[in-house]
Amino acid sequence: MRRHPGFAVINIAGLALGLFVSFMILMWVNDEMSYNNFHEDGDRIYRVMRTATFGDQMSTTNSITAMLDDVLDEEYPEIELTSLIGWEWDLSFVRGDIAFRNIARYAGPEVFRLFSFPFISGDPNTALDSPESIVLTERMAQQYFPEIYGQFADPVLAAQNVVGEIMRLENRLDVTVTAVIEDLPSNSSIQFEAMLAFEEYRRNNSWVDGWGNNGFRMYAKLVPGADHVAVSAKIRDVVKNNNEDSTAILFLQPMSQMRLWSQWDNGVLVGGRIDYVRILSVVGILILLIAAINFTNLATARSAQKAMEIGIRKTFGGSRKSLALHFIGESILTALVALVVAVGAVALLLPGFNQLTDKAITLASADLELWAWFISLTLFTGFVAGAYPAAYLSGMGVIKVLRSQVTAAGSGGALRRVLVVFQFSISVLLIVGTITVYNQLDYIQNKNLGLDRENVFLTELEGGAREQYDAFKSQLLQSPTILSVTTGWENPFEINTSTTDPEFDGKDPDDNTLYYVSGVGLDFVETMGMEIVMGRDWNPDVALDTANVIINQRAAEQMPTDDPIGQRWDMWGREGVVVAVVKDFHMQSMYDEIEPMVLRLDEADGGSVFIRIAPGQTRAALELFESTYREFSPGYPYAGKFLDDDYDVMYRSEAVIGTLANWFAIFAIVIACLGLYGLASFTTARRTKEIGVRKVLGASVPSVMLLLTREFALLVGVAFVIASPVAWIVMSDWLSDFEYRVELGFGIFALAAVGMIAITYATVGWQSFRAAIANPADSLRTE
Numbered sequence: 001m002r003r004h005p006g007f008a009v010i011n012i013a014g015l016a017l018g019l020f021v022s023f024m025i026l027m028w029v030n031d032e033m034s035y036n037n038f039h040e041d042g043d044r045i046y047r048v049m050r051t052a053t054f055g056d057q058m059s060t061t062n063s064i065t066a067m068l069d070d071v072l073d074e075e076y077p078e079i080e081l082t083s084l085i086g087w088e089w090d091l092s093f094v095r096g097d098i099a100f101r102n103i104a105r106y107a108g109p110e111v112f113r114l115f116s117f118p119f120i121s122g123d124p125n126t127a128l129d130s131p132e133s134i135v136l137t138e139r140m141a142q143q144y145f146p147e148i149y150g151q152f153a154d155p156v157l158a159a160q161n162v163v164g165e166i167m168r169l170e171n172r173l174d175v176t177v178t179a180v181i182e183d184l185p186s187n188s189s190i191q192f193e194a195m196l197a198f199e200e201y202r203r204n205n206s207w208v209d210g211w212g213n214n215g216f217r218m219y220a221k222l223v224p225g226a227d228h229v230a231v232s233a234k235i236r237d238v239v240k241n242n243n244e245d246s247t248a249i250l251f252l253q254p255m256s257q258m259r260l261w262s263q264w265d266n267g268v269l270v271g272g273r274i275d276y277v278r279i280l281s282v283v284g285i286l287i288l289l290i291a292a293i294n295f296t297n298l299a300t301a302r303s304a305q306k307a308m309e310i311g312i313r314k315t316f317g318g319s320r321k322s323l324a325l326h327f328i329g330e331s332i333l334t335a336l337v338a339l340v341v342a343v344g345a346v347a348l349l350l351p352g353f354n355q356l357t358d359k360a361i362t363l364a365s366a367d368l369e370l371w372a373w374f375i376s377l378t379l380f381t382g383f384v385a386g387a388y389p390a391a392y393l394s395g396m397g398v399i400k401v402l403r404s405q406v407t408a409a410g411s412g413g414a415l416r417r418v419l420v421v422f423q424f425s426i427s428v429l430l431i432v433g434t435i436t437v438y439n440q441l442d443y444i445q446n447k448n449l450g451l452d453r454e455n456v457f458l459t460e461l462e463g464g465a466r467e468q469y470d471a472f473k474s475q476l477l478q479s480p481t482i483l484s485v486t487t488g489w490e491n492p493f494e495i496n497t498s499t500t501d502p503e504f505d506g507k508d509p510d511d512n513t514l515y516y517v518s519g520v521g522l523d524f525v526e527t528m529g530m531e532i533v534m535g536r537d538w539n540p541d542v543a544l545d546t547a548n549v550i551i552n553q554r555a556a557e558q559m560p561t562d563d564p565i566g567q568r569w570d571m572w573g574r575e576g577v578v579v580a581v582v583k584d585f586h587m588q589s590m591y592d593e594i595e596p597m598v599l600r601l602d603e604a605d606g607g608s609v610f611i612r613i614a615p616g617q618t619r620a621a622l623e624l625f626e627s628t629y630r631e632f633s634p635g636y637p638y639a640g641k642f643l644d645d646d647y648d649v650m651y652r653s654e655a656v657i658g659t660l661a662n663w664f665a666i667f668a669i670v671i672a673c674l675g676l677y678g679l680a681s682f683t684t685a686r687r688t689k690e691i692g693v694r695k696v697l698g699a700s701v702p703s704v705m706l707l708l709t710r711e712f713a714l715l716v717g718v719a720f721v722i723a724s725p726v727a728w729i730v731m732s733d734w735l736s737d738f739e740y741r742v743e744l745g746f747g748i749f750a751l752a753a754v755g756m757i758a759i760t761y762a763t764v765g766w767q768s769f770r771a772a773i774a775n776p777a778d779s780l781r782t783e
Contacts, residue, residue, distance in 0.1 A: 008334075011295055014674045015338035015381065018291025020345045021667050023374060024353055025284035027346075027361050030370055032277050035187045035259035040116040041221060044080075046228055046252035048072070048218040050239070051267045053247040054500065054514035060264035063214040063496075064250070065239065066202070069108060072218075076234060078226040083110040084198050084216045085190065092462060092637045093194070094168040095144045099637040101460070102140055104194040106201040112179075114221050115190070121159040122179020131200040134167065134175040140193040141180045171463065171636065173200070186360045189258045211243035220252065228252045247512070263591075263737070275737075276657055283430065283661075287668050288381060290423040294675030295331065295385035297419050324390040331386025332379060339378040357656050417715055423672050424719035424756065425726075430665040431752045432727035433734075436744060437658040440735065443742045444651055450585025451492060452529025453647050457622065459640030461487055461609040463633030469603065472632050481614050481621035487521035487606025492528060493647055495587040495597065502598065503570040504578075506560035513558050516587060516595050517571075519602030525550065525582060527612045535565040535580030538601055546601055547576030553584045555596035571598070589650060590740045610643070673763045676712060680764040701773055708768040709761060716760045720753050727752075 001008035039045060048068065051060045066084055073082040086106040093102055112124035112135070119127075120138060127135050141162050142149045148165075152158040159180035169175050175196070184191055198216075207213050222228060232251035239248040253261075262272035313323060347363055354361055366374075465472045473485045489497065500512045524530075525537050533553065538545045549569050556564045556578075564578045584594045613621040622640075629638055648655070691704055699707075728744060735741045 007298055010674050010677065011298060011334055012338050012341060014291045014294040014671050015335055015385075016341035016345065017667055017671050017674075018288045019335075019338055019342035019378060019381070021664060022284045022288045022377060023342060023346050024350075025280050026373060026377075027366065027370070028353075028357060028359065029277055029281055031187060031359055031361055032260065032273065036189055036255050038116065038185060038187070039255070042116075042255060044222045044224065044226075045114065045255040046220050046222065047255060047258060048082075048220060048235075049251050049253050050214065051249045051251070051264075054512055058267035059514070060267055060269075061214075062217050062253075064216060064218050065211055065214050066198075066208045066216050067211050067242070068218055068238065068250075071238060072220060072235060076231065078222055078231045078234070079220050080223045081110055081114050081221040082108075082218055083114045084108040084218050085111055086198070086201065086216055088192065090460065091194070092170055092460070093144065094171065094635065094637075095166075098144050099635060100143060101637045101639050102143075102193040103191065104196055105190075105192045106196045106198045108198045111195065112181075114219055117184065118182040120156055120180045120182060121163050122181075124179070127179040128195065128197045130176070130178070131197045131203065132173065132175050133178040133197050134169070135179045135181060135195040136162070136177055137181055137183050137193050139183050141177075169196070175200075189255075211239060212246065219255070222252075228254065245512075271737075273653065275734075276653065279657070279734075280660065283664050286426045286430075287664060287671065288377070290426055290668055290671045290675075292381050292385040293419045293423045294671060295334070296388055297675055327390035328383060328386045331390070332382035335378050335382030335385070339375070343374075356659060358652070420676070420712070420715045421719045421722065423675065424716050425723040427665070427668050427672050428720050428723035428752055428756060429727045429730070430661070430668045431755060432724070432748055433731055434658075434661045434665040435748050435751060436731040436735070436742075437654070437661050439742045439748070440738065441651065441654055441658050443740075444590055444654070445648075447586075447590075447740065449647075450530065450583050453493075453644045455613045455615060455618070456527065456610055456643040457613060457625065457640055458491070458608050458610045458643060458646075459629070459638065461606055463636045465609065465629055465632040466606075468632060469606075472628065475628055476611065476625065479621070479624050481617035481624060483612045483614050484523050484527040485609065485611050486524040486527040487603055488524060488608050488610060489519045489602070489606065490608065491643070491646055492518065492585070492587055493643075493650060498595075499571070501571050503568075504559055505568050511558075513596060515555060516597045518587075518597070518599055519605055520599050521603035521606050522601070524599065524610075525580070527610050528585075529612075530585060531583040532580050533583050534563075535578070537580060544576065545579065547574050548579045548601065549576060550580040550582055550599040551578055552582055552594070552597040554594055555598060556581045558596055569598075571600070574600070586740075590738050593739045669759060673759060676760070676763045680708070680712065680768070701769075705765065705768040709764045712764050713757065713760055716756050720756055724749055 036042060047062055048064050049060060049062055050064050051058055053059075069082060069084050073079045084107060089104050089106075090101050091104045093100060107128065109126075109128040112119070112127055117124075122135065127133060136144075138155065138159065141159060144167060145158075145162050145165060148161050149155070149158045152161065162177050162180055165177045166174050167177065202208050208215060222231060235250045235252075238250055239246050260272055260274035260277060261269055263270050310318075310323060343363075350361060350363065353359070461469070469487070476482050476485050495516045495518045497517045498514050499517055500514055502515050522538055522540055525532065534556075535550075538548065538550070549571070551564065551569075559567060561567060564581060567578050569576055569578050582599075586594060587597055588595075611621070611625060625640075626638060691699075691708075694704060694707075727749075732744055735744060
């Protein structure tokens with residue numbers, strides 16, 4: 001290292017960067033694989049899934065009917081325990097002057113016997129027995145009972161004193177704290193800050209007691225030794241046996257698959273986040289390979305400088321085995337130095353990595369198994385990177401080496417060319433992948449969604465603002481900063497309520513097409529910037545409009561008429577007509593096709609209020625809205641968000657993968673360029689006298705530069721030709737998961753080709769230029 005600091009820096013920097021990326025990916029993958037593993041008997045916990053046929057499509061979901069709660073664990077001896085658990089709800093809680101909104105769920109009384117959420121105080125067997133009970137996480141308990149936590153230094157004593165305290169739920173019900181549990185780990189798929197009793201929800205929502213309504217999730221713990229495939233076969237037709245109109249098929253999915261395996265296509269499990277785990281794992285391996293290739297290339301390229309040393313060692317009795325061990329030892333020691341540098345980089349950059357990926361990974365939290373992987377990966381990399389040089393260099397003949405160092409220097413060239421092609425093929429693959437991911441994310445962000453998500457603010461509608469909604473809305477619209485106001489059941493990008501109930505003239509009795517439904521207020525179409533393609537908006541002066549509906553184009557296609565306006569529409573006990581058809585809009589993820597959708601006028605039950613803000617008036621509008629909201633609903637927690645922020649959250653995983661792909665592509669190129677720079681430096685040094693002779697004979701600077709760079713440019717060109725078909729196949733497969741996507745055009749590959757050529761010449765060009773302008777007398781004087 002002291003004699004050749006340039007090569008040492010390139011070797012260590014390349015390996016360290018490769019190890020750094022691999023360690024980051026390994027920790028990320030380890031965290032993804034660890035989800036839900038903390039539950040006792042986790043290998044016996046399953047979630048109940050439902051596949052149903054609607055029209056000509058099969059839909060798989062984890063939403064099931066609450067009626068199963070009284071059937072599965074009672075009628076099937078293989079099922080030890082079941083529990084219902086609801087979706088995440090953003091509910092308001094008040095205690096004295098303290099008011100916030102928190103994430104809460106409703107669940108059955110068995111939930112804390114089924115899952116292993118650690119209790120600080122209270123009894124998991126009885127915590128949710130009463131309809132008025134509530135279980136808090138420690139963080140939420142500290143949020144609402146700061147004086148108790150300030151009084152007791154011991155958190156256990158504080159939690160014990162919180163039990164029995166009263167809180168106000170949604171300003172309608174007093175609930176009693178029955179237990180405090182530890183904050184949920186970040187690797188839990190089930191997240192909440194408060195757990196409420198399912199019975200309290202049931203007595204206020206009678207619709208849950210029906211075999212045709214699916215609004216909950218259910219988890220089951222099997223008895224030891226039970227086969228979940230056999231149990232799935234037994235429970236398969238439970239819903240159909242109790243509801244002749246249902247096509248639902250039940251089955252069990254292991255809880256260990258929940259996080260990573262969640263994507264279904266026509267009833268078949270096809271993937272999910274596991275695809276990203278696989279992609280990043282492969283990327284980590286490939287980048288580490290590039291780093292190892294650099295080491296191998298540089299080691300074989302420097303064989304001329306090692307040749308005399310090898311010849312002398314062999315002359316004095318050095319065996320091939322001892323020489324091989326010597327070179328492998330050098331390689332492993334270099335890798336260990338790179339390991340220290342890589343771990344330092346991980347420690348320095350891990351907080352930023354966590355912020356990007358929404359993780360809470362620390363080096364301190366890495367277990368012994370993970371560290372064993374780190375060290376083993378380093379040793380293996382060092383061994384593999386040094387194995388060929390060790391075998392090649394130690395096998396050189398003594399007489400041949402001592403007579404001609406030049407011959408030894410030229411050996412191994414074919415291997416170096418193959419390795420350069422391989423590592424730049426990987427770089428091309430990563431570049432094409434990065435550009436494709438960027439284009440798809442840009443497409444998602446800028447695609448016409450059928451509604452305008454910009455400048456729309458939403459929050460929960462509660463208290464006086466809800467009870468006196470007309471006055472609340474009128475006061476807001478007096479300001480020119482707010483263009484329109486409306487209400488709705490839910491975020492228009494997350495419409496989950498669905499039904500097969502709509503009836504209209506000419507509908508086939510066997511038609512069970514699934515329609516998504518959302519209740520909205522007047523001016524919803526205007527506020528959301530939807531486009532009416534047929535008909536008119538609701539008119540507040542038309543009394544019958546309260547029963548009329550607006551449908552999207554997909555729903556109109558299901559009706560046996562080209563003009564659905566004025567056609568009868570009967571659903572959920574309300575008969576009206578279709579007054580408008582709006583352009584299809586994306587009400588769910590772009591992974592899914594747009595489905596038939598119905599908007600029904602339901603201003604009184606709107607749980608959210610939406611306002612469209614005049615461009616450039618955001619601050620003034622929000623200040624006015626907050627003051628008006630607090631005027632109408634004093635004592636209620638106030639929190640809101642923009643619709644476009646909510647939309648961005650839907651594609652958070654893709655955005656993270658896109659950002660990581662950008663960085664990893666950069667790392668791969670940097671590592672490859674380090675190796676290319678080292679090889680160019682060595683090649684230039686080895687051909688110094690040749691260059692001097694050529695210049696003496698009249699060669700120009702450009703011709704010398706072309707001589708030194710064309711070999712590397714040719715190798716990169718071969719790499720591009722090899723990698724392009726692979727990149728096309730891989731990225732086409734990734735894009736196929738999106739129902740709406742960009743095209744994988746020629747331009748992406750042309751951009752990658754230009755980029756690779758530019759990078760190659762930028763890396764090699766400086767070395768070539770220096771050699772081309774050098775005085776030939778300096779290189780020839782040593783002859």
